[in-house]
Amino acid sequence: MRFSLRKALRLSRQSFSLKKPHHVQWMLTRRCNYRCKSCDVWRDERPVSELSTEEVKAGLDILRDLGAMELVLSGGNPLLREDIKEIINYASRYFITTIYDNGSQAVNRIDALHNADFVAISLDTLNCKKYDYLKGVTGAWKNALDAVKTLHNNGISVGVSPTISQLNMSEILSFTDHFTERGVPVLYCLYQHDSLAEPMFQIGAKNNELEIVDKIGLASLCDDLIKKKESHNGILITKKMLRALKHLYLTGERAWTCQALQSFFTVDPRGRVAGCHLQKPVASIFDLPKLWKSDKFEVLRREYRQCSKCSYMCYMFYSMHVNVQGNLEIMRDQWKNARTLIAG
């Protein structure tokens, strides 16, 4: 993740303002060319309308005016949008802009990725057969490794994003060594299945093979990653989160309160907004300026603070590191990654 010192300074000033949505996850499209075991996106093949380029840009202006700092472009595969280069160029002027790819598109869209602050290539394992099985596509593993190498060699800030599940848990430490020792940071997801009725954007598919049953093993992985952060740069998860995950898996208790629709929210391909992708849509992005400080949103925020229906890492991160103290904790935790984070 590399952004200019000027953008870093502007964002660090902004990060201390309260009541701003720090993080927005925008699922730009439902289209996807993979068939992942963990994911429901591809299973619903009904066509979904998408906002036009100009509408996306108007939405980005609204997010900027609300004070959002970080934008994750996801889906589906956002690189399947023809206009993705224009969207990234526009977004990266204002936000720390991360884009996800399953490894199949990035190599052909390098021109579009030069302005992204961070490209996350999904890759769960160093075992080729296992990965192709998980993705439902022969060649997925090779595509992902080629993408990481090509982007890295082209000076694009690229990392790998493994989704930790029962099937790859035991490999996560060696996987982390492999990439961080080659200067490629690792950004973790944690396998979840979405259990709320009428979600805005269904992702987490129920899959017994992936469900983490070895809770002690997960807790011990958290301990090992905490230790590894002492010797390895590029482990993009905070110690505070690792401690909270360990506590969750050992006791079932959450050490955080969900901050959906406060510190973060999600936008779908049609521009609808929900606290997170598992919740029902509650607004259009174009109505946010009048709704952000409304009673309606305050009621929803209270409801989400009581929710414990998921522990998606991204939502957990933005629930745990929200206030001034949270931002100081990130800075303290990440100072060793500063060279990865800030260019120039």
Ligand SMILES: C[S@@+](CC[C@H](N)C(=O)[O-])C[C@H]1O[C@@H](n2cnc3c(N)ncnc32)[C@H](O)[C@@H]1O
């Ligand atoms: C939903 S995908 C969308 C972006 C792109 N299609 C990709 O796969 O990178 C975003 C991330 O979520 C991860 N993911 C998929 N299914 C998941 C699940 N059930 N729980 C947690 N993360 C999941 C993917 O591996 C990927 O890293």
Ligand code: SF4
């Ligand atoms: S995880 Fe990403 S690549 Fe896999 S089916 Fe879902 S959206 Fe597509």
Ligand code: SF4
């Ligand atoms: S815990 Fe938060 S992010 Fe997770 S489903 Fe509930 S409201 Fe959404």
